[in-house]
Amino acid sequence: MDEFAKVEKLREKANVTYEEAREALSKANGDLLDAMVLLEKEGKVKSPEQSVYRTSQEAGAQYADVPAIVKENEQKGSEDSFFKKVGRGVKRGLEYVSDNYILVTHKDETVIKVPLWIGILALFFFWEILMFIIIISLFCDCRYRIEGEDKNDGVNRVMEQASDFTNHVKEEFDKL
Numbered sequence: 001m002d003e004f005a006k007v008e009k010l011r012e013k014a015n016v017t018y019e020e021a022r023e024a025l026s027k028a029n030g031d032l033l034d035a036m037v038l039l040e041k042e043g044k045v046k047s048p049e050q051s052v053y054r055t056s057q058e059a060g061a062q063y064a065d066v067p068a069i070v071k072e073n074e075q076k077g078s079e080d081s082f083f084k085k086v087g088r089g090v091k092r093g094l095e096y097v098s099d100n101y102i103l104v105t106h107k108d109e110t111v112i113k114v115p116l117w118i119g120i121l122a123l124f125f126f127w128e129i130l131m132f133i134i135i136i137s138l139f140c141d142c143r144y145r146i147e148g149e150d151k152n153d154g155v156n157r158v159m160e161q162a163s164d165f166t167n168h169v170k171e172e173f174d175k176l
Contacts, residue, residue, distance in 0.1 A: 003030070010035055014045045100148030106141060116146065138166040 001009075003025070010021040010032055016039060024042075028034035039045040097117040104112040123130050134144070144159045146152040 006030065006032055010039075014039050016044055020044060096150055100146050100150055100152065103145045103147050104137070105143050105145070111142065116148070135166075138163060139170060141167075 003022075006025055007018060007021045010016070010025060011018055014021065014024075014036060016024075020039070021035070024035040024038050025032070028038055036045065097120060098115065100116040102112070102114050102116055102119040103110060138144075143163045145156050146159075
């Protein structure tokens with residue numbers, strides 16, 4: 001395209017004079033798009049009001065009420081995040097009980113090693129009998145630990161304190 005045709009095209013599209021179009025083209029080294037941008041920056045051409053371009057009415061229908069859609073998505077996001085948090089908690093709990101074991105030892109010999117989930121189920125259904133057995137076994141020098149992939153220091157510390165307490169009670173009883 002020769003220079004005159006470019007000036008004519010720019011003049012039509014930008015609604016400017018020949019002189020303004022020629023000057024913008026010379027500053028833009030003959031590039032029509034750069035010349036148009038330059039005229040917009042100088043304020044000689046009004047920039048387009050529409051910021052979303054589409055080929056059909058249906059394609060843009062979903063953007064009709066952007067603030068309402070954003071608010072709706074935020075509400076859905078907060079609901080989803082609650083259920084996602086609950087789901088992650090349940091998943092973590094299931095992984096914990098499947099990766100860890102209850103270990104019962106007597107004088108440093110392993111007596112019982114049971115998956116934690118079996119121990120929890122047994123305690124849930126037979127808690128009266130198991131609590132009695134656990135208390136008696138503590139007085140018979142049995143120790144309980146939870147071992148596995150996870151760090152169980154807090155739980156094991158409490159179980160050690162229970163064992164130490166029963167040993168202390170036994171010693172006090174023997175003194176009588």
